[in-house]
Amino acid sequence: MERYVLLAPAKINLYLEIIGDRPDGFHELAMVMQTVELSDRITLSTLSTDTIRVRCNHPEVPNDESNLAYRAAALLGEKFPKAFARHGGIGIDIEKNIPVGAGLAGGSTDAAAVLVGIDMMWKLGLTRIELQSLGAQLGSDIPFCISGGTAIATGRGEKISPITDLQGLYVVLGKYRSLSVSTPWAYKTYRSQFESNYVREEASLLARQERVHSGPMVAAIAQQDGETIAQRLYNDLEKVVLPEHPKVQALRDACAACPEALGAMMSGSGPTVFALAKTLEDAKAIRKTVSSQIDDEDLALWVTPLHSAGVRVEKL
Ligand code: ATP
Helix, strand or coil: CCEEEEEEEEEEEEEEEEEEECCCCCEEEEEEEEEEEEEEEEEEEEECCCCEEEEECCCCCCCCCCCHHHHHHHHHHHHCHHHHHHHCEEEEEEECCCCCCCCCCHHHHHHHHHHHHHHHHCCCCCCHHHHHHHHHCCCCCHHHHHHCCEEEEEECCCEEEECCCCCCCEEEEEEECCCCCCHHHHHHHHHHHHHHHCECCHHHHHHHHCCCCCHHHHHHHHCCCHHHHHHCCEECCHHHHHHHCHHHHHHHHHHHHCCCCCEEEECCCCCCEEEEECCHHHHHHHHHHHHHHCCCCCEEEEEEEECCCCCEECCC
């Protein structure tokens, strides 16, 4: 039996601007994405039956066809039926370390790992671009999860332009265990509240793209300037998620008020809040202060460094 173990890291958004509506119904976005070290561990194995089987140690993650990791395997099975028949079924075991429904792309990164792992297992020889374009058929965050590091993501989030990797910073992640935010809800609510600012026609979309405000963030990343990066953190979805969840606003405020924090923001559609710190000691101090100020057992906090790559094979 063949077996591959892959690490599938989470992402945070350093920048998320909603530009307008696309003809396909998705939002047109301008984002800066960053991989962090906190990762799920995905074990892929061959099965003697021609089925796809998913197991996960987290009770909220489905084990059926609705699991994004399952869908990634099914997509490759459909595209490469001969390889699927030759190698038999696929077992996918997910050790979930990334919080679920958290704005950290947990499901997307699992799917990215399955695409990368099956490509190796079946010796398909797909390029990174080919894997990313398959991933984009399943979810907008998957192409970034495959390459990782620091990147600009445009379109509906699937067009990736890698930039200089941001290095040396540490991240404190905070999430209320029992609170999840549905990504479709966040975008739908944003649309209903801010539709009047939306750009729709293709020509105006191009002109509006010239006016995205992510330039200073990208420049600060090029200079590895943590202070300016922290000042330029931006996420349009905070406008709908924070008013709906005052606890998340309070968590964000508590993180931002820590003297060791360079800055704090919500990641993606939330509800995870992150704080940036210059050193591991500073990050640990933020975690300690926040957990003593917010005395709530439901609050989970993690400290994790940035990471400069996406899915990778675990060195055993
Ligand atoms: P994103 O940041 O990409 O919007 P997220 O971090 O907010 O994603 P996920 O953790 O990917 O959210 O989970 C969203 C929902 O997707 C979960 O409620 C779960 O039911 C479903 N799901 C399907 N497959 C997975 C998976 N492999 N891991 C986690 N959730 C999954």
